[in-house]
Amino acid sequence: MRQWGDQSGPRTLAPLLRERCDGLLRWSGFGRTLVLRRVAAAALVGLAAVLALAPGQAPSTGDTVVVAARDLTPGTVLEASELTLRALPAPSVPDGTARSPTAVLGRTLAAPVRRGEPLTDVRLTGSDLARTVTTNPDAVSVPLRLADPGVAALLHPGAAVDVVTVGERRDEPVVLARGARVLAVLEAGTHAEERDGKLVLVALDPVAATRVAAASISQTLSVTVH
Numbered sequence: 482m483r484q485w486g487d488q489s490g491p492r493t494l495a496p497l498l499r500e501r502c503d504g505l506l507r508w509s510g511f512g513r514t515l516v517l518r519r520v521a522a523a524a525l526v527g528l529a530a531v532l533a534l535a536p537g538q539a540p541s542t543g544d545t546v547v548v549a550a551r552d553l554t555p556g557t558v559l560e561a562s563e564l565t566l567r568a569l570p571a572p573s574v575p576d577g578t579a580r581s582p583t584a585v586l587g588r589t590l591a592a593p594v595r596r597g598e599p600l601t602d603v604r605l606t607g608s609d610l611a612r613t614v615t616t617n618p619d620a621v622s623v624p625l626r627l628a629d630p631g632v633a634a635l636l637h638p639g640a641a642v643d644v645v646t647v648g649e650r651r652d653e654p655v656v657l658a659r660g661a662r663v664l665a666v667l668e669a670g671t672h673a674e675e676r677d678g679k680l681v682l683v684a685l686d687p688v689a690a691t692r693v694a695a696a697s698i699s700q701t702l703s704v705t706v707h
Contacts (some may be wrong), residue, residue, distance in 0.1 A: 493689040532554075536650055543568040546599050547579040553594040555681075556667035559585050569599070577602035577609075591665035591682065606665055609653055611684035614639065614662050616695060624692045625681045625702050633679035635706060636666050642683065642704040644693050 495516065518568060550565040557563070563583045578599045589606045602609040611620040625644065629632045636642070644658040661683040672704045681704070 490494055497566055517545065523543050543570045544574050545580065546574055547582055548597050549594045551596050553590055555590050555592055555665050558568060558591045559588050559600075561586065564600070567597070567599075569686070573688070575599055575601050585597050589665075591635075600661050606682055610664050611662075614664060615684045617684075617686060619687055620684045621687055621690045622682050623661075623693050625683060625693070625697065625704070627681055627703060629677055629703065632703060633666055633681060636663050636681060636704070638663055639666055641707040643707070644683070644689075644702060646696050646700045657686055657693050657702075658683075661685050 501639040522542070533633055543565050545568050547564055548567045550563050551557075553563060561582060564585065566582070578580050578601050585600050585605065590604060591606045591610055592604050594600065594604055603613050606622060611622040612618055615641075625651065642661050642663060643656055645654050645656050646653045664682040664684055667680040683693075683704075693702070
């Protein structure tokens, strides 16, 4: 028989329930904190992804390059109003991209350029383009005025053509250059002296270029397409 005040017997139910409830509450608080931290981390990752993909977000740092301010067509002589500067990540900048507007002002486009596209050397007429297209380090670009617009309409950049004229006898064709590469086909201008036909730029070696340029002074030139 238990004596009054004897503590060796079984514990009452109330203290046991209170201890278990306290433990459960402590565990629940820790669990809630862990879950909230994971939710917050996931939300931050999602927000970062949304910001990275958001349109119109220009990088605040990077390489400053020259880009087209609007869509431009071949034959456009570049003016300041057609150019703008933009910062691009260094790995995204193409080789040969202009870094200053003064490097391209007054140059003529050899190919279409979309708004926002960086201006590179292969988009501009000149010897740089001729050397790139032909892989000949001595190649130069030569302008040809074609009187027949139908022939010019068949040409496109990269096409291989022979440059021909007529000899002393009008029925004798003379080949001035073979395998010339078309760099650009430029639309006829608005001035009277520019309405004689489209201007075609071709890449030639220096010897053939001199021969073609001399013939163009006094003779009518045409091309045959390979």
